Amino acid sequence: MLTEEEKTEIQKEIKQYPYPAVACIDALKIIQHHRGWVSDESVRDIAQILSISNEEVDSVATFYSRIYRKPVGRNVILVCDSVSCMILGYESVYEYISKKLGICFGGTTSEGRFTLLPISCLGDCDNAPAMMINYDHFNRLTIEKIDEILERYK
Amino acid sequence: MERPLTQHIKPGSVAFNLKDYNQAGGYGSLQKALKNMTPGDVTNLVKASNLLGRGGAGFPTGVKWSLVPMDGENSQPKYLVCNADEMEPGTFKDRYLLEGNPHQLIEGMIISAYAIQAEKAYIFLRWAYKKAEAGLRTAIEEAYKAGYLGKNILGSGFNLDLYVHSSAGRYICGEETALLNSLEGKRAMPRTKPPFPAISGLFGRPTVVNNVETLSWISHIVENGADWFKGLSLTATGGTKLFGVSGKVKNPGTWELPLGISMRELLEEHAGGMAPGHKFRGALPGGASTDFLIEDHLDVKMDFSTVAAAGSRLGTGTMIVLDDKTCPVAFVHNVEKFFALESCGWCTPCREGLPWVEKMLASIEAGTGKMEYLDLLNFNAKYMGPGNTFCAHAPGAAEPLQSGLKYFYDDFVKHIIDKKCPWRQEW
Numbered sequence: 348m349l350t351e352e353e354k355t356e357i358q359k360e361i362k363q364y365p366y367p368a369v370a371c372i373d374a375l376k377i378i379q380h381h382r383g384w385v386s387d388e389s390v391r392d393i394a395q396i397l398s399i400s401n402e403e404v405d406s407v408a409t410f411y412s413r414i415y416r417k418p419v420g421r422n423v424i425l426v427c428d429s430v431s432c433m434i435l436g437y438e439s440v441y442e443y444i445s446k447k448l449g450i451c452f453g454g455t456t457s458e459g460r461f462t463l464l465p466i467s468c469l470g471d472c473d474n475a476p477a478m479m480i481n482y483d484h485f486n487r488l489t490i491e492k493i494d495e496i497l498e499r500y501k
Numbered sequence: 502m503e504r505p506l507t508q509h510i511k512p513g514s515v516a517f518n519l520k521d522y523n524q525a526g527g528y529g530s531l532q533k534a535l536k537n538m539t540p541g542d543v544t545n546l547v548k549a550s551n552l553l554g555r556g557g558a559g560f561p562t563g564v565k566w567s568l569v570p571m572d573g574e575n576s577q578p579k580y581l582v583c584n585a586d587e588m589e590p591g592t593f594k595d596r597y598l599l600e601g602n603p604h605q606l607i608e609g610m611i612i613s614a615y616a617i618q619a620e621k622a623y624i625f626l627r628w629a630y631k632k633a634e635a636g637l638r639t640a641i642e643e644a645y646k647a648g649y650l651g652k653n654i655l656g657s658g659f660n661l662d663l664y665v666h667s668s669a670g671r672y673i674c675g676e677e678t679a680l681l682n683s684l685e686g687k688r689a690m691p692r693t694k695p696p697f698p699a700i701s702g703l704f705g706r707p708t709v710v711n712n713v714e715t716l717s718w719i720s721h722i723v724e725n726g727a728d729w730f731k732g733l734s735l736t737a738t739g740g741t742k743l744f745g746v747s748g749k750v751k752n753p754g755t756w757e758l759p760l761g762i763s764m765r766e767l768l769e770e771h772a773g774g775m776a777p778g779h780k781f782r783g784a785l786p787g788g789a790s791t792d793f794l795i796e797d798h799l800d801v802k803m804d805f806s807t808v809a810a811a812g813s814r815l816g817t818g819t820m821i822v823l824d825d826k827t828c829p830v831a832f833v834h835n836v837e838k839f840f841a842l843e844s845c846g847w848c849t850p851c852r853e854g855l856p857w858v859e860k861m862l863a864s865i866e867a868g869t870g871k872m873e874y875l876d877l878l879n880f881n882a883k884y885m886g887p888g889n890t891f892c893a894h895a896p897g898a899a900e901p902l903q904s905g906l907k908y909f910y911d912d913f914v915k916h917i918i919d920k921k922c923p924w925r926q927e928w
Contacts, residue, residue, distance in 0.1 A: 363664065365704055370686060410689065413628055428835070429590040430832060433831070434747075434823075472593050472819070
């Protein structure tokens, strides 16, 4: 069930548009903001409030890479694996994080603190390699910087 | 040398606020356009300047605008959309403009909306650009308070509301009709063209979609005129361009330079040449979806027609350099993997061809490739090419593939014969 806060936020988005279905991506992002991910139950709730089918909502939810249809950790690490970061050695950064946390791309640590995912070019190519944790950008990464950065996220 | 777009941007510092922007003459062009020019005058001026779109395709901006119906009872509502979904690997120029001078974009958008008489405008922003998003939202709020947005702007009777839409990922959103579907809350699948967005775009209404850098030009062209704009470049196409260089160079970065400077000048004078111990082998001159150019091409002038004549595209103007310590097969594999992942899955050459290409390249890089893969890669590059697909995604992916095979063929063959990557042992 949607909370009152979620409903209010979704209704506010709906008002901006000619018809409710346009707010689908906004609604998915609102749910994810509050719950970390989008469950089957949330898909049904969004479908109801937008007056469209569950399948339509799910087709949109599964299309976009930044909508999570599976639970993620409290913090999501997004390591850029595009070409400029490859040339500047993102692989060593990834391998260090992977070994330190004991997870590969797609994995979540057992205590639920981190999920590790690849991300396409972050537009930080002149400061490669780059990554994001949640909404924070980090660039010119070296393995020496990683421990201190990860410590900031509990 | 004039640098109109970036003159007020200081890297690392905060964005220009409204007070500073006004002091530098900001919103003067808006006053001029609304008071002294008709919408048709603005479109004709932009047409006369021959401003080519800066998002990658290089379509003439004024021509795009002139396709929008202006009269008749069915000409409203209309929309203006700014494509700020910068996601082309190796491209980081729009972020620089968005973070550094959001009012320049907003003023350009208001004048552009006036030219096509659109009363609603959207900035379709890449979700990851959080700093840009915050700066834009603040700047839009300032513009509303100052009367540059909203009802009856500066007493002209023209109304405009401007919204920021933060995306949810996927490179295909940068394709203008896919972007419109995404703005409508749908999967970002490209649409059939025609009808073009100028006739039937957002919510089936006439819509213009322009890139950040393109729209950032408008206030300057209104202020200084078409001839001034043309005089900024070293070639027939007018204006400066944001160029960028990434890879193993001494000083990677982005710079505003006249169209028509040579690749060599960009690489050596601005990017400082190759990093110590690295040799230049080639570059994608305008982002991941452009053909490789090699050492023989270093004197090619960086403008739309000259780069095309050399067998590539100016694209976004942001160059990715391949050096001798980086495996060309790994480079091409990385790029093709990106395109395979980002395909929307609608048409067969893209949905089936790209994963096939990606698997063959992975196999060659891992030392398990076969010689017949080279023909199959060329076969796929051909059938992913222009005319065989629904949109420009797969043809873009074919460019670094076909040119990579052409210029680095011996490296591909060596991987297959030696059954290993010659570069991997150094790691």
